[in-house]
Amino acid sequence: MDWTAVEPEVSVALTDSPEGSLVRIARVQTSAEDSGRLRELGVYEGAEVTVLTQGDPVVLSIAGTRFAICRRCACLVAAALAC
Amino acid sequence: MAQAIDAGERVLRIAVAGSPNAGKTTLFNRLTGLRHKVGNYPGVTVERKEGAAVIDGEMVDLLDLPGSYSLSAQSPDEEVARDVLFGWQPGCEPPDVVLIVIDAAHLERNLFLTSQIVELGYPTVLALNMVDVARAAGMVIDADELSRRLGVAAIPVVATTGEGLAELGEALLRARPSAMRVPLKPAVEAEAQRLGALLEREGVAPALASPVALRLLSSAEGLADATRQYGPALAAEVTESRRALEARGVVWLGCEASSRYSWLREVAAATVVQAARPEGLNRHDRIDRVLTHRFWGPVVFFAIMAVVFQSIYTWAGPAMDAIDSGMGAVGAWTKTHLPAGPLNDLLSDGVIAGVGGVIIFLPQILILFFFLAMLEETGYMARAAFVMDRVMSRVGLHGRAFVPLLSGFACSVPGIMAARTISNGRDRLATILVTPLMTCSARLPVYALLIGAFVPKGRILGGLVSQQGLALFGLYFLGTVMALSVAAVLKRTVLRGPTPSLVLELPPYRQPNWRNVGRELWDRAGLFVKFAGTIILSMSIVLWFLASFPRHGDGTASDIQQSYLGRAGRVVEPVLRPLGYDWRVGVACLSAAAAREVVVSTLGVLFEVGKDDADGQAKLGDRLKQATWPDGRPLFTVATAWSLMIFVALACQCMTTVGIVIQETGGWRWAMWLVAYTTALAYFGALITYQGLRLAGLG
Known part of the structure; x- marks a missing residue:
């Protein structure tokens, strides 16, 4: 999906964010059920998370806790590099 | 308060x-x-x-x-x-x-x-x-x-x-309530207050009113919850509040999460005086790379599973022998010290032989629960869920379905209960319906008996793998493959729907807490002994009665062939003959409709293990080997043994499981569906096995 078309800042899918990068979540476009859970766990628009490892699952560090998100869900979450 | x-x-x-x-x-x-x-x-x-x-x-x-x-x-x-x-x-x-x-x-x-x-x-x-x-x-x-x-x-x-x-x-x-409130957006705050006042009128405690209102307002299921708990009038008010927020440009869905997060980040920043080193890759992540690797992940997973099942088979031996001889001694004592008669027969042949035949498997069940608790405690379970998610998502199941299915290796009942962590209704139902195909510990007694008697003790692959262990692993594998296949069919037909996503916390790897493991084993042992002391005990008494009555005119026990049980077995024998079973095996299958452990105790009663007291209890396996058809052909060949194992593997012979499915799916419909499909699967599976092995010359 081409996220640049919908986002003014340059955001890419979580699955395309480099390992070790700190990113800011731009969009959570998963099903309502999945995004409800993701928001509670700390993956909400504006949250900063670190992408630890790429693969299946994608492993994120959210507030010091490691969460694994299966790849087909992570590719529906868009994030921009946070500096 | x-x-x-x-x-x-x-x-x-x-x-x-x-x-x-x-x-x-x-x-x-x-x-x-x-x-x-x-x-x-x-x-x-x-x-x-x-x-x-x-x-x-x-x-x-x-x-x-x-x-x-x-x-x-x-x-x-x-x-x-x-x-x-x-x-x-x-x-x-x-x-x-x-x-x-x-x-x-x-x-x-x-x-x-x-x-x-x-x-x-x-x-x-x-x-x-x-x-x-x-x-x-x-x-x-x-x-x-x-x-x-x-x-x-x-x-x-x-x-x-x-x-x-x-x-x-x-x-x-000394605990006291707190007046702390997380600051919300003013518009949200105002609507939560308004709804809170209405809730108080419904009898909600003043302290709870505002938080409950906020939850009804901002969660996706809020309307449904409001209707269920407080009626449609209040639900209408929730809708009203949501409209008011929308009019002001406030997104109500999840409005709670963002306010709460900005507040708690501030609190965390103020209380964690010195944060841990910033998030880089640590030891755990490097282990994770291997354990969730596309190739090595499944390799490690199956290696661990193989060790688990090998251990169940080898470690339990001494403890089982001890229970066996203990039960034998109790049976012999009862036999000689009580006056001869129906009561003596009931206790020694019915109760002690029947319950003893099931209690003997307690060591194996404890070893299995020990490993399950270890996997959970060390943190490996979450990684395994992702390894399995790749398979699970292919058949349309949630990666979390792996936990119910793995628990199903111990017992379908907690397995089916564990399906509650799957929020999607269709996926939950699919998981519930296939969990009984996972090889539960209750099947283990039957496998242990038949593998012990009919699979050679030798080792293959240069002495690395015992043939008996491999046979056991094969049966577990069969159950798993069937469960996944049926799930795939279900998700493509009656329960068609999108495949949900797996999101799990990866806890750090840690030392198992032995106290927790011990506690878990203690609970499980208690439940199993209670099960043996109630369901198995009453089944054993009923079976003993059916197998030793009607009595002859002189009051002596009737020949088992003439008993009620024998007569029932003869009625079903023609249907089961193509599977290689005579009436006695048929009776064992019939009686197992209540609980499949009963297969072993019924065989024990039918092949009269309890009556053998001269030189201690002869092993049931030896009795099976000696059993013949009326024309003198051996009854239990390799083909019969495998046919029976396949039948037990695929049939849902467990009243408790059916009960829990009725409860969890809210009706009889899916439970009946479960019984029907598993019985058909078991019958044809056993038929193909028996006839196939006979053609291969093993009959």
Whole structure:
């Protein structure tokens, strides 16, 4: 999906964010059920998370806790590099 | 609530809440010791754990709530935690005090649920658990500052060693409600207040009104919850409030999460004086890379499973022999010391032989539960879920379905109950319907008996793999493959729907907590012995009666062929003959409709193991080998043995499982469906096996 078309800042899918990068979540476009859970766990628009490892699952560090998100869900979450 | 504490008239009731992996169970076990009981919440089958503890000489009741990440519950387990705290849970009064268990090393994440609970206005205490882990990671946490910000006592503890528990106990007795509220957007705040006032008129406690209103307002299921708990009029008000927010440009869905997160980040920043080193790749991540690797992940997973099943078979041997000879001695003693007659027969041949034949498998069941508890405790279970998710998602199941299915290796009943963590209804149903195909421990006695008797003891592949172990692994593998295949068919036909996503916390790898493992084994052993002492005992008595009556005119026991049981077996024999079974095996299959362990005890009764007292109990396996058809051909060939094992592998011969499916799916329909498809699968599976092996010359 081409996220640049919908986002003014340059955001890419979580699955395309480099390992070790700190990113800011731009969009959570998963099903309502999945995004409800993701928001509670700390993956909400504006949250900063670190992408630890790429693969299946994608492993994120959210507030010091490691969460694994299966790849087909992570590719529906868009994030921009946070500096 | 506060008066109840001062009055001291009744026992103080403390609810223990917290997120998964915060060490809630460890702390609960520490506080209650062995004084606890496991039951169910009425109406739902979420496990309800309660225990008693003595704090400062005062007796208190502890209720262990299911672990949850937030109060906007997304699964039946989380719903129970929320319902108890909201006073929605039937038959469960709201607690007097709430104890929130927090993982100190992950303070920020745990504060989400914590702040939601603190706002409910219960007298609350925080247990800052695992402060040792936090210290080791270089973190310094200002518990006093946290306590000041939240308005409740925050006590650093280490549940595994007991550090800080005395202080925690004191704080629980002195607990007071907090006035802390997380600041919300003014528009949201105003609507929550308005709805809260309406809720108070519905009889909701003033302290709870505003938090409940906020949950109804901002969660996706809020409208449905409002209708169910307070009626359509209130639901209309919720809709009204949502419209008002939309008109002001405020997104109501999830409006709670963003406010709460910005607040709790500030609290975390103020209380964690020295944060752990920033997030780089650590040792655990490097292990994870291997354990969730596309190729090595499954390799490690199957290697671990192979070790587990090999161990079940080899380690249990000595303990089983000991139980066997113990039961034999008891049977022989009964036989000789009681006057001969029906009572003697009932006790020695019915009760002791029947129950003994099932109790003997306790060691194997304990070993299996030991490994399951170990996998959970060490943190490997979450990784395995992702390894399995790749397979699961291919058949259309949720990766979480792996936990019910793996539990199904122990027993379908807790397995089916564990399906409650799957929030999607269709996926939950598919998981429930295939879990009974997973090889539960109750099948193990049958496999153990037949493999022991009919699979050679030798080793293959240069002595690395025992043939018996391989046969057992093969049967487990068959059950798993069938479960996945049926799930794939279901998800493509009657339960068609999108494949849900797997999102799980990866807990750090840690040493298993032996106390928790021991406690789990103790509970499971208790349940199994109770099962043997009730269901198996009554089945054994009924079977003994059916097998030894009607009596002859002179009062002596009738020949088993003429008994009620023998007659029933003869009626079904023609149907089962193509599977290689005579009437006795048929009777064993029939009687196993209640519980499949009974296959072994029925065979024990039918092949008269209990009656052999001259040189101790002869092994049932040897009896089976000696059994013949009326024309003298051996009854149990390799083909018959495998045919019976396949039948047992695929049939859902368990009344308890059918019962739990009725309960969990809310009716008979799916349970009947389950029985019908598994019986068909078992019959044709056994038919193909028997006829195929006969053609191969093994009949």
